[in-house]
Amino acid sequence: MNEIIETLLNHRSIRKFKDDPLPDTQIEMIIKSAQMASTSSFIQAYSIIGVKNNETKRRLASLAGNQPYVEKNGHFFVFCADFYRHELAGKMEKVDITKTLQSTEKFMVALIDASLAAQNAAVAAESLGLGICYIGGIRNEIEEVSELLKLPPYVIPLFGLAVGVPDTETDKKPRLPIRHVYHEEVYNEKEQEILAQLDHYNYVVSGYYSKRTNGKRSDRWTEQMTNMLSIPKRTNMKVFVQNKGFLKD
Known part of the structure; x- marks a missing residue:
């Protein structure tokens, strides 16, 4: 590196x-x-x-x-x-x-x-x-x-x-897994795979916030994004x- x-x-x-x-x-x-x-x-x-x-x-x-x-x-x-x-x-x-x-x-x-x-x-x-x-x-x-x-x-x-x-x-915020943002040849739009990846990422992000705030915050990434995007x-x-x-x- x-x-x-x-x-x-x-x-x-x-x-x-x-x-x-x-x-x-x-x-x-x-x-x-x-x-x-x-x-x-x-x-x-x-x-x-x-x-x-x-x-x-x-x-x-x-x-x-x-x-x-x-x-x-x-x-x-x-x-x-x-x-x-x-x-x-x-x-x-x-x-x-x-x-x-x-x-x-x-x-x-x-x-x-x-x-x-x-x-x-x-x-x-x-x-x-x-x-x-x-x-x-x-x-x-x-x-x-x-x-x-x-x-x-x-x-x-x-x-x-x-x-x-x-x-x-x-602290560095954990980014999406590389397989979630990098597609080879064509876009992978398989819904179940994406949902599984999001579910795992939610676990990672929730743990990050919980550790950073001593348990005062533990929101999931999908929760955070949908709340933000729900109001134009x-x-x-x-x-x-x-x-x-x-x-x-």
């Missing part, structure tokens, strides 16, 4: 950081690592907003559901789907690319590009001994976040990434995305 794989396998979300701002050299290294992620057709359809201002962090923490680690960290990154520069490129070249930018396909390209870049950033940060936590909660009030960060058309805030020096030790959330997302110029074709 090499150091890169060891770093990947040792991942866990950190939700308490020391009050140590990241030096600019580390921020630049993380961003450069993000930029070297694969990108569809060299399109690079993302941007990253770095947030240092304490008041902006406090506002983002509130909009994200009062998550304290959005405010208290070494540096906060917001990863955005971004085709604004491409719109300007079209103007430079006097070519109308509006229909393409508004397509579902290009929206997916922006989501994928941003996600790949973010994971590169996360691995880079962890390789430096830093901790990270992804923050999907910034989509709770996505219109306000967009206004706060002054995002133009064709730019959507997807998720945040809190990075800093860990101030707590956390952020139902304004489609309208917001369309108002930004995407998903019109």
Whole structure:
């Protein structure tokens, strides 16, 4: 096992950081690592907003559901789907690319590009001994976040990434068994096999929570997921995305 794989396998979300701002050299290294992620057709359809201002962090923490680690960290990154520069490129070249930018396909390209870049950033940060936590909660009030960060058309805030020096030790959550997520040649849709795998995973996850909380919590994974998915959330997302110029074709 090499150091890169060891770093990947040792991942866990950190939700308490020391009050140590990241030096600019580390921020630049993380961003450069993000930029070297694969990108569809060299399109690079993302941007990253770095947030240092304490008041902006406090506002983002509130909009994200009062998550304290959005405010208290070494540096906060917001990863955005971004085709604004491409719109300007079209103007430079006097070519109308509006229909393409508004397509579902290009929206997916922006989501994928941003996600790949973010994971590169996360691995880079962890390789430096830093901790990270992804923050999907910034989509709770996505219109306000967009206004706060002054995002133009064709730019959507997807998720945040809190990075800093860990101030707590956390356990690794047990992932699904590899046979449950990896299929060879074709998808294994055999219901009884999947149910058996889920039943075993429920036992593992329930034991993890019970040990972590001294028996105060023992919910199963399927229980946790179905409770979460039973109520639709952020139902304004489609309208917001369309108002930004995407998903019109």
